[in-house]
Amino acid sequence: MAATTEELLAYDRGHLWHPYTSMTDPTPVRLVTGASGVRLTLADGSELVDGMSSWWAAIHGYNHPVLNEALARQAGDFAHVMFGGLTHAPAVRLAERLVELAPAGLEKVFLADSGSVSVEVALKMAIQHQRGLGRPERTRMLTIEGGYHGDTFGCMSVCDPVGGMHSMFAAVLPQHVFAPRPPATADGVPGWAEAFEALADEYAGEVAGIIVEPLLQGAGGMHPYPAECLRVMRAVADRHGLVLVFDEIATGFGRTGTMWAADAAGVSPDIMCVGKALTGGYLTLAAVLTTAAVGAGISASESGVLMHGPTYMGNPLACAVALANLDLLTSGDWAGNLARINRGLEHGLAGARDNPAVVDVRTLGAVGVVQLDHPVDVVKAADAAAELGVWLRPFRDLIYTMPPYITDDDDLALICAAVTRAAEVA
């Protein structure tokens, strides 16, 4: 069995797929041996301040005593039972908590095992709801260009048709309706709204719902857009009887500065997906919340039930740690803390504007983005950040950070320095 750092890395290189990475010519990986607070420890003993929150999930940092305790306590009771015909306190309490926190009207909860699965479930819900209303011909989704909703087939079909994976899988993906990406600033909203409304008018008869990442498109390009666009979507959905789905997997739990991105617009969707930060980065878990009306529509469809039920649905360990994570989040002044992080990002990234290769610097809540005029050399950028003691993983033309919420001002300044430095070398 691989034991030394060299053996582990060699076997990894020969046998393990990493995300979006070649099997025959993989980019190098770093071996993590520990993680605590905002710091990752590597096999050579060095430490990196984590600017990524492990893909936006570890909002309270690593090895958190409260989360560890919740997990250990539940493991001592029982780790898992099937959710068909059985239930348990962690799932019930988590549902209660999510309903309390969610925008008004979202009160029916489906616990899924990953963000992508929750999006698949949301798409099924929209279609089954329309069937329940006697509109089985409504099977397509209306969405916006530049989106990202996950990697499974249903999810891929609503990701950006150019930047996503459509071309490779075109023959097997359902064809949805794509509106232009919403504008970055308010002056573009009227023109965008007109185009969005026109598409809805044209296709409403075949469309079951609208699905978008509210306020901030994440993996599709870190693109924030005005809250007003969400109000336009709500109005369009109401006018045409469409199910409005907000994918808050990246934006939820305070990341954009409000508890939900939807809150910035004062809009409640009909379906909301949450994931990523739900368990504070401990275990994979997601949830789909919907209204009583959609719940009733689905139940009125010919099957009478929602056609989904994963093996690990409602996993008690994940629910217990999620509950502790949400208690941690809401027990403190999370909004004040998010505002503090935003100020730190604004201040720390301002200098990147002096770099002639930088076309845009933008922040929203605890998201800081530096956009270059060329695709990033990911390895060079990550190495430059690591030299300053920071872990970053850029993509496309973007060097960005989504730091843990517990990042203090000094570490935040270090992360910003690393983003700025990476933008110079990449």
Ligand SMILES: *Cc1c(COP(=O)(O)O)cnc(C)c1O
């Ligand atoms: C990450 C992400 C997903 C997919 O979640 P997984 O847990 O990786 O399957 C879906 N939607 C959005 C907006 C995401 O950021």
